[in-house]
Amino acid sequence: MRESQNPYILEMRNIFKSFGGVNALRDVSFQCRPGTVHALVGENGAGKSTLIKILAGALLPDSGEIIFKGQKHQSFSTRKALNSGISVIYQELALVSQMTVAENIFLGREPRKYFGIVDKKRLKIEAKKLLKQLGFEVDMDMEVGEMTVAYQQMVEIAKALSKNADLIIMDEPSAILAGHELDQLFLIIESLKKRGVTIIYISHRLEEVFRIANEVTILKDGQLVGTKPIKDLSRGELVKMMVGRTLEEVFPVSFNQLGNPVLQVEEISTKTILNQVSFNLREGEILGVAGMVGSGRTELARAIFGADPLTSGTIKIKGQDVVFKNPADAIRSKISLVPEDRKNHGLFTKLSILNNITLPILSKISRWGFTDKKKENEIVERERQIHSIDMTSGNQEVQYLSGGNQQKVVLSKSLQTIPEVIIMDEPTRGVDVGAKFEIYQLIRQLNKDGIAILMISSELPEILGLSDRILVMREGKIVAELTPNETNEEMIIEFATTNTQQSVP
Amino acid sequence: MKRSFFQKHAIILIVYALILVLVVIGAFNSEHFLTLRNLTNVMRQAAYLGTAALGEMMVILIAGIDLSVGSLVKLCVLVSAILMDGDPDNVWMAVSLTLGLGLSVGLIHAFLINELNMSPFVVTFASLFILKGISLSITTKPIGRASRDFLMLYSEKIAGIYVIIFFFIILILMMMFLLNKTIFGKHIYAIGGNLSVAQLSGISVKRVRYGVYSLCSVLAAATGLLWLMRMGVGDPVIGNGLELNVIIAVVIGGTSLFGGRGTVIGVLGGVLLLTFTDNLLVILGVSQFYSGLIKGLIFVAAVSLYKMENR
Ligand SMILES: Nc1ncnc2c1ncn2[C@@H]1O[C@H](COP(=O)(O)OP(=O)(O)OP(=O)(O)O)[C@@H](O)[C@H]1O
Numbered sequence A: 001m002r003e004s005q006n007p008y009i010l011e012m013r014n015i016f017k018s019f020g021g022v023n024a025l026r027d028v029s030f031q032c033r034p035g036t037v038h039a040l041v042g043e044n045g046a047g048k049s050t051l052i053k054i055l056a057g058a059l060l061p062d063s064g065e066i067i068f069k070g071q072k073h074q075s076f077s078t079r080k081a082l083n084s085g086i087s088v089i090y091q092e093l094a095l096v097s098q099m100t101v102a103e104n105i106f107l108g109r110e111p112r113k114y115f116g117i118v119d120k121k122r123l124k125i126e127a128k129k130l131l132k133q134l135g136f137e138v139d140m141d142m143e144v145g146e147m148t149v150a151y152q153q154m155v156e157i158a159k160a161l162s163k164n165a166d167l168i169i170m171d172e173p174s175a176i177l178a179g180h181e182l183d184q185l186f187l188i189i190e191s192l193k194k195r196g197v198t199i200i201y202i203s204h205r206l207e208e209v210f211r212i213a214n215e216v217t218i219l220k221d222g223q224l225v226g227t228k229p230i231k232d233l234s235r236g237e238l239v240k241m242m243v244g245r246t247l248e249e250v251f252p253v254s255f256n257q258l259g260n261p262v263l264q265v266e267e268i269s270t271k272t273i274l275n276q277v278s279f280n281l282r283e284g285e286i287l288g289v290a291g292m293v294g295s296g297r298t299e300l301a302r303a304i305f306g307a308d309p310l311t312s313g314t315i316k317i318k319g320q321d322v323v324f325k326n327p328a329d330a331i332r333s334k335i336s337l338v339p340e341d342r343k344n345h346g347l348f349t350k351l352s353i354l355n356n357i358t359l360p361i362l363s364k365i366s367r368w369g370f371t372d373k374k375k376e377n378e379i380v381e382r383e384r385q386i387h388s389i390d391m392t393s394g395n396q397e398v399q400y401l402s403g404g405n406q407q408k409v410v411l412s413k414s415l416q417t418i419p420e421v422i423i424m425d426e427p428t429r430g431v432d433v434g435a436k437f438e439i440y441q442l443i444r445q446l447n448k449d450g451i452a453i454l455m456i457s458s459e460l461p462e463i464l465g466l467s468d469r470i471l472v473m474r475e476g477k478i479v480a481e482l483t484p485n486e487t488n489e490e491m492i493i494e495f496a497t498t499n500t501q502q503s504v505p
Numbered sequence B: 001m002k003r004s005f006f007q008k009h010a011i012i013l014i015v016y017a018l019i020l021v022l023v024v025i026g027a028f029n030s031e032h033f034l035t036l037r038n039l040t041n042v043m044r045q046a047a048y049l050g051t052a053a054l055g056e057m058m059v060i061l062i063a064g065i066d067l068s069v070g071s072l073v074k075l076c077v078l079v080s081a082i083l084m085d086g087d088p089d090n091v092w093m094a095v096s097l098t099l100g101l102g103l104s105v106g107l108i109h110a111f112l113i114n115e116l117n118m119s120p121f122v123v124t125f126a127s128l129f130i131l132k133g134i135s136l137s138i139t140t141k142p143i144g145r146a147s148r149d150f151l152m153l154y155s156e157k158i159a160g161i162y163v164i165i166f167f168f169i170i171l172i173l174m175m176m177f178l179l180n181k182t183i184f185g186k187h188i189y190a191i192g193g194n195l196s197v198a199q200l201s202g203i204s205v206k207r208v209r210y211g212v213y214s215l216c217s218v219l220a221a222a223t224g225l226l227w228l229m230r231m232g233v234g235d236p237v238i239g240n241g242l243e244l245n246v247i248i249a250v251v252i253g254g255t256s257l258f259g260g261r262g263t264v265i266g267v268l269g270g271v272l273l274l275t276f277t278d279n280l281l282v283i284l285g286v287s288q289f290y291s292g293l294i295k296g297l298i299f300v301a302a303v304s305l306y307k308m309e310n311r
């Protein structure tokens, strides 16, 4: 009797989907067992997000069928998917920034009293309970737009949990989480699994996949490569299935030619959170900044870049005191920022790739106010090769690129102005393994030309593998300065979470 | 991280501070200004602009726009005057058919926007001309007649306040309730804040649009009825350029033209500010020709103040 029953909670059969000329998915089929974590991996643009958007009813497949809990569906609508017990954490966060935390969590499913009146009290209590479960205490009345992306991510997770779904899909939920938050996420996944909830987990961080997944499905160029139990695979094998070749995951070595300090930050404080932060950044150096969510890393980047005003302290560029009233001042002093939030701060998603990349240097490549189309095309082609951006042409709108490819465009854009200092906030957020190491090479290469880099990252392997020096932040202060070969992940997490303080020069 | 009360409500405070400035100027320049009579008059006038503005506000909150408000008011004045034709027995029929006309116009707007994917700007811009065209093809001279008791309502009072002001206060309370307490209201803010997120959250965007555009047009029709109450006849000059005044009031009140942000109290402030300005100009004996100029300046000043506070 049991034998004949369907062992899968979800089957997707022969899914096809194309956007104009792009075949995003070709004949993809896969199955999920109930109460397991099923990882979905593949390079940027492989079709992972497209597949789960179809499952969530956000996109219609060209053909194929979905069988969920024994019921066959030609396609879903978002409502239908929600009602039948599927909930999704989208890669590009799906929150309304003008609304509060609590309102966002229950958007579309507000607890009601009668006649469609919202039960505000219950709304807040329930939201608070959910976030507490996530080990997270925030003001329920805070507007989501005022929070950092990592906090927003936690709200997004709470939102997905609140739906009591049987299947939760997480599209790169961890891309900007680290340490404590990540552990919390994994604890939650474990407990969901115990309750019989099925999870589809998309991530480019393979160590996570090995840590939590039971099975893994690999996509490449819109096609299925295969589904395997995770214990049958080694990391190398998995990478090979994703990329199609073996990949040497080695960090480029430092050139070790540190010059004079270019950026000197002296005891700066802001209204946001920064409290007496000081450090030097030297020519040709990569200075890594580690820390938990809310430790003030993004705020540090914003303060240096002139986006938040200083309340005290000074910033020197090449020994000269500078005051940046706004980012334009900072750019003029040859500082460039790769922002954390690409959708709101980094890109014009409705403009083409070409327009995005060449925007910072338009005046340089145009004559009498006319842009030089040929030159622009050359630049885009060059950038496509350097960053291996998966795109149809330079005229494609950025909003239609996959998440990782959008990130590559952000990077490329901020490097156009040939800066002297680059501040990178989560530079490889959502970038696939192959491209990640290409970006590392590129970052190192920039060093060779004397460019100094301040790299904020939640990925400790990246911090350890690439930095010349590491700063650890906690509660708006720098609590440790470390050298990569004298430290390890545990030590960094220790500093980022506990109260011990090491002397800072 | 959290914004203080003052920061959060800065927009509204600015608007009401400006109103206060006008009141002070008025009080110093004319003994008639601060009389109860003048102030109730201003309130009554505010109800005209305000009724239409509250509808427009809903539309702007979902990042739409309704340019047809003025033309619809004009058509509704004519239609209601013709239907009533001075006969007290026709009042209910005329009122309900006029509101029904508003409802249908709103539904058509939403239909074109929802089902044919047309932009709100195009749909309601076309509607501005079509409705105006229909009105002027009906008549270019005053037409029809309000019944006597309908006309009397203009100067009648309930519990010591004019019926019209009473109606306006009820409308304000209803709108506040709708936007702050109901799910419909939350969905309005969500759609204006981020359309795709609203869709992904399973909100029926189309249904909300039908509701919002109908509400806006019904309130325009109601404004038409208020005008009939005041004029007694269907005068085809009513409603000229009204849509712009309405939009200005909504925006001065702190409603974002990109949607998702705005409050009833703010819009009320915008409406009062414009009405006081007009009243003050009359009292000071300034030519009406300057009215547009001054309103334009207030508009720019208000919006630039918001920009500064949002920096
Ligand atoms: N709305 C769209 N219009 C046109 N092309 C699209 C659209 N959405 C996705 N694509 C294309 O489909 C392909 C698959 O994209 P998808 O977002 O599914 O990739 P992904 O595997 O999630 O990548 P990443 O790891 O970078 O998030 C890409 O080539 C992308 O450019």
Ligand SMILES: [Mg+2]
Pocket (backbone or CB within 6 Å): A048, A049, A050, A091, A171, A402, A403, A404
């Ligand atoms: Mg994706």
